[in-house]
Amino acid sequence: MRRIQAGNVLSAFGLGFTVPYLYVYVAQVRDLGAGTAGAVLAVFAMAALVVLPFTGRAIDRRGPLPVLVGAALLAAVGALGMGLAGSVVTVVGAAALLGAGTAVMQPALATMIVWCSSPETRTRAFATQFFLQNLGLGIGGLIGGQLVDESRPDSFLLLFSIEAVMFLVLAGIAVTVRMPRTPSIGQAPRDGNAKGGLRALLGHRAMVQLCVLGFVLFFACYGQFESGLAAYGTEAAGIEPSALGMALAANTAVIVVAQFLVLRFVERRRRTRVIAWVGLIWTVAWLFAGYAGLGHGSQAMATAAFIATYGLFGLGEAMLSPTVAPLVADLAPESMVGQYNSAFALVKQLALAVGPAVGGPMGAALHGPYIVTFVLFSLGITLLAVRLGRRLTPAQDHPYLVAKSRVVAQHKPDDQRVTV
Known part of the structure; x- marks a missing residue:
């Protein structure tokens, strides 16, 4: 590793x-x-x-x-x-x-x-x-x-x-x-007979819902960073290029500082609940962006609000990284781990392609509708995450609790082990 x-x-x-x-x-x-x-x-x-x-x-x-x-x-x-x-x-x-x-x-x-x-x-x-x-x-x-x-x-x-x-x-x-052989995946397929394919993946309702959720996540965040949100900041909020660089730096700094601080919080909670919280955090981020460009505060306040927008996005990213990718892996059948990872990577790439094409023109010219659109997309993340949670097993949505329960069940006061 x-x-x-x-x-x-x-x-x-x-x-x-x-x-x-x-x-x-x-x-x-x-x-x-x-x-x-x-x-x-x-x-x-x-x-x-x-x-x-x-x-x-x-x-x-x-x-x-x-x-x-x-x-x-x-x-x-x-x-x-x-x-x-x-x-x-x-x-x-x-x-x-x-x-x-x-x-x-x-x-x-x-x-x-x-x-x-x-x-x-x-x-x-x-x-x-x-x-x-x-x-x-x-x-x-x-x-x-x-x-x-x-x-x-x-x-x-x-x-x-x-x-x-x-x-x-x-x-x-x-x-x-x-590569080791671990109980979580068994022996990796080596005979070229990886079963499944696109039809099997599309038949997996939970994975399809996760891909839809992933598209909205990447479209509403990464797809706007250097296109729509940057255009909105410069046109509507009057953000200088140097301040835009500070905003991107703040995003990276929050990720680096917060990643392991939020990890303990994240891994002890249901994954879909964490994703739902990210949707709410990003809703607040877009409201900050709305104030930066549509509010009537000073330029300093607008710049601070815009930088805070990128910082809040970074906090949400730090919460997503230990949540979404492991969920893709846990949904995948043993012989299709690569196909599930590739499918989700393809969804991300599509969102990164569509995001600038939609967000760029809106951020540059339609300032109010741009903010309203992505506030709604962020709230949609929360709704989609809650719906996805209904389709997941406890092991998929809350593996920490399942593992903890297994350890407690296997322990006896005299330190003997029993099979459960």
């Missing part, structure tokens, strides 16, 4: 190095124009939508290790190609390789965490993964920002080369991992 988490933080560090600067690199440094830069960002996202439907079955048939290694090597080639690209064709091709490789890593790493954890330890394992991802992205972005220089294309080549090296190191670490 330690090796998997180390590889996870390295890949996040590499992405944080370059992703914030893709637009500037393509449009200005390579002088390919804003249209090409937009196409590169679109290809980066679309590549994930293309490969994720096939990723899950590959993971379940071949195991997550070879899939992760292949994805890391593909991403390394894409990163290096991006640093060397000088034409529209080469930069778009490199973006496709980089986007596909990084997208496949997510369900592969998630499946490895499932295989290396038990239901009792899975919550903390996914919380650690999310914490390290944000830490790696934040540190990578900070260091990358100190190295880039728009007047020196070589500085960007250095960034993309370091990113490629990080992916190669991830592949090297993955090769050394020996």
Whole structure:
């Protein structure tokens, strides 16, 4: 597990190095124009939508290790190609390789965490993964920002080369991992006969409800961070670019500080109740955003409210990370863990694609309707979470209580053990 988490933080560090600067690199440094830069960002996202439907079955048939290694090597080639690209064709091709490789890593790493954890330890394992991802992205972005220089294309080549090296190191670490056999999953399928498929997944009502809930979660939060909410802040609230950077930094800081503080609270409560609380917290966050842009306070108050919006989003994210991903794993049949993880990753990617397309124009021009829409989406999260809870077993919704009850039932005063 330690090796998997180390590889996870390295890949996040590499992405944080370059992703914030893709637009500037393509449009200005390579002088390919804003249209090409937009196409590169679109290809980066679309590549994930293309490969994720096939990723899950590959993971379940071949195991997550070879899939992760292949994805890391593909991403390394894409990163290096991006640093060397000088034409529209080469930069778009490199973006496709980089986007596909990084997208496949997510369900592969998630499946490895499932295989290396038990239901009792899975919550903390996914919380650690999310914490390290944000830490790696934040540190990578900070260091990358100190190295880039728009007047020196070589500085960007250095960034993309370091990113490629990080992916190669991830592949090297993955090769050394020996996946254990745990009671929580049994023997991983190795004969290529992973049963199920899309029809079986769509027939699983609880998983379908969780995917709908996941889409709303990602659409109402991550899909708005750098598009609709940023446009709303600058247009309606008059937020300066430096303040927008402070808001993003506040989001990351809250996640890093709060992740393990809220973990004990989260893991002792029903997962769907935690998700319902996140919906309420994000409702308050959107009300803060509404005050920032539509209220009549001072500019300082508007800026503070806008930064608080991002901070509240971070608190909700810290509560979700040990909740949603383990729930996907616990819903999955043993032979379909990879397919369930990939399906949920695909839902996230769809939300990240649709979110900016819907939220961007609304945030820039329709300020009041934009806030009302996402207040309603946040309340919808709470409603969907409560409905999902009715379909889950106690072991799926509250594994901590079930594990605790099992330990109490197995203990006798004379310290003898009985089978229950």
